[in-house]
Amino acid sequence: MTGSAVARFQAVTKRFGESTAVEDVTFQVPSGRIVGLLGRNGAGKTTSLRVLLGLTAPSAGTATVFGQPYSELPDAARRVGVCMDGIGAVTGATGRRDLMVWATALGLPPSRVDAVLEQVGLADSADRKIKNYSTGMRQRHALATALLADPELLVLDEPTNGLDPDGIRWLRNFLRSLADEGRTVLLSSHLLAEVEQTVDDVVILQKTLRYCGSLSDLTAGGSVSLESRFFELVDTGSGAASLA
Numbered sequence: 236m237t238g239s240a241v242a243r244f245q246a247v248t249k250r251f252g253e254s255t256a257v258e259d260v261t262f263q264v265p266s267g268r269i270v271g272l273l274g275r276n277g278a279g280k281t282t283s284l285r286v287l288l289g290l291t292a293p294s295a296g297t298a299t300v301f302g303q304p305y306s307e308l309p310d311a312a313r314r315v316g317v318c319m320d321g322i323g324a325v326t327g328a329t330g331r332r333d334l335m336v337w338a339t340a341l342g343l344p345p346s347r348v349d350a351v352l353e354q355v356g357l358a359d360s361a362d363r364k365i366k367n368y369s370t371g372m373r374q375r376h377a378l379a380t381a382l383l384a385d386p387e388l389l390v391l392d393e394p395t396n397g398l399d400p401d402g403i404r405w406l407r408n409f410l411r412s413l414a415d416e417g418r419t420v421l422l423s424s425h426l427l428a429e430v431e432q433t434v435d436d437v438v439i440l441q442k443t444l445r446y447c448g449s450l451s452d453l454t455a456g457g458s459v460s461l462e463s464r465f466f467e468l469v470d471t472g473s474g475a476a477s478l479a
């Protein structure tokens with residue numbers, strides 16, 4: 236992985252009672268890259284993102300964004316855009332109204348609402364109630380919320396959930412355009428074929444770190460599939476090629 240680190244996990248462990256969700260995980264998210272956090276159900280992806288965003292405290296280790304714990308980062312809500320279950324829409328409101336509430340809370344001008352509605356392709360549906368949106372439209376709306384403050388880092392938990400093939404292709408191109416502008420994207424997923432077309436770097440978790448580095452290195456420049464490498468790494472429990 237190249238570039239300066241926007242986010243860093245340093246020896247992060249998270250226990251819930253007797254069980255350990257994430258164990259001694261160290262990796263970094265380089266600036267300007269799209270980084271896919273991959274793992275099976277229950278591998279610790281969401282827990283890791285929650286630790287990074289200060290939503291849950293690590294049992295050991297540290298996670299930092301722009302060099303500081305999220306909770307101590309000035310302007311954190313503007314610098315980091317987040318799409319995650321449980322954070323988001325007041326569903327009785329229209330899309331536009333909900334975004335206006337967030338924009339006001341973040342001290343942003345109303346023009347940002349129109350800008351993000353255009354960006355995510357919801358301008359024509361902005362005056363409908365979110366509760367009447369399709370799942371894919373809700374995903375786009377959540378992304379619009381995350382983009383409001385024009386953040387440097389986007390953290391997206393399973394962003395393709397509920398998107399149809401058009402939506403997935405749109406998201407892929409959209410994330411690439413953000414990275415081309417120098418923004419950084421950290422997204423979690425278990426859709427390996429999709430991730431393979433989207434990300435620059437890969438972090439594979441199965442409670443412990445199994446790989447951290449470029450997609451190209453992992454797949455030998457595309458000659459081995461991400462899926463094959465994924466199963467080798469998560470099933471053997473070895474080969475944690477950490478470039479952190």
Ligand SMILES: Nc1ncnc2c1ncn2[C@@H]1O[C@H](COP(=O)(O)OP(=O)(O)OP(=O)(O)O)[C@@H](O)[C@H]1O
Binds near residue numbers: 251256281283
């Ligand atoms: N609040 C909690 N209390 C107890 N256990 C938890 C809690 N949150 C997560 N866990 C456990 O931690 C482990 C990791 O869960 P996590 O949600 O981070 O995995 P994930 O990789 O995001 O999975 P998925 O792909 O299914 O979303 C699981 O065994 C889960 O049951």
